[in-house]
Amino acid sequence: MSVPEVLAHLRALETETGRPSGSVRLVAVTKGQPIEAIRERVLAYGEHALGEGRAQELRDKAALMTDADIEWHSIGTLQRNKIKYLKPVTLVHGIEEVWQAEAIAQAAEGWGRAPDLLLQLHNGEEQKHGVRPEQLSAVYHQVMQTGLKVRGLMVMAPDDADEEATLRLFEDTARRAHDLGLPELSMGMSDDYPLAVRAGATLVRVGRRLFL
Numbered sequence: 001m002s003v004p005e006v007l008a009h010l011r012a013l014e015t016e017t018g019r020p021s022g023s024v025r026l027v028a029v030t031k032g033q034p035i036e037a038i039r040e041r042v043l044a045y046g047e048h049a050l051g052e053g054r055a056q057e058l059r060d061k062a063a064l065m066t067d068a069d070i071e072w073h074s075i076g077t078l079q080r081n082k083i084k085y086l087k088p089v090t091l092v093h094g095i096e097e098v099w100q101a102e103a104i105a106q107a108a109e110g111w112g113r114a115p116d117l118l119l120q121l122h123n124g125e126e127q128k129h130g131v132r133p134e135q136l137s138a139v140y141h142q143v144m145q146t147g148l149k150v151r152g153l154m155v156m157a158p159d160d161a162d163e164e165a166t167l168r169l170f171e172d173t174a175r176r177a178h179d180l181g182l183p184e185l186s187m188g189m190s191d192d193y194p195l196a197v198r199a200g201a202t203l204v205r206v207g208r209r210l211f212l
Contacts, residue, residue, distance in 0.1 A: 029052075
């Protein structure tokens with residue numbers, strides 16, 4: 001699917017679910033993609049948020065694409081020694097431990113600006129990352145003490161989850177965000193973003209479909 005096709009699908013899903021047009025934003029996942037492909041497949045259709053999973057790759061691409069007004073999102077697991085590469089980032093999707101927010105806040109003192117954050121909710125798979133549901137409120141309040149802005153929650157559906165289980169996870173994440181008064185929900189990827197929109201996603205992370 002092209003960017004225009006994905007956007008048209010998002011607008012149709014908004015209509016089907018009674019949501020305002022434009023309430024769901026596309027984050028084009030560009031990790032592993034060459035700059036030429038990003039320009040051709042994404043930026044040719046306007047300025048869209050780009051999601052990168054590797055901090056060094058994000059740093060390098062941002063340095064080579066200063067001619068475009070890009071909103072960079074970090075969507076990968078954060079490592080302490082890679083946080084220094086997040087200077088171009090507007091939104092970090094994957095905060096799962098308080099130290100990550102503390103390290104970003106410290107680094108941002110030298111950047112002149114700080115990114116906003118999303119807390120990643122654990123999806124129940126033992127090997128996956130994220131804040132355990134029972135710890136979410138405590139982690140949220142500790143992260144807020146860093147002075148950074150927490151805009152919402154992010155979650156990834158388990159690889160083997162069926163549609164019913166995926167929808168339940170998305171709806172549960174939406175309820176938890178609502179309980180904390182958080183407006184942003186980063187949910188849904190190439191195969192399950194329609195379910196995420198149905199559950200209230202405000203950001204969908206689509207990569208593979210855009211570069212087929």
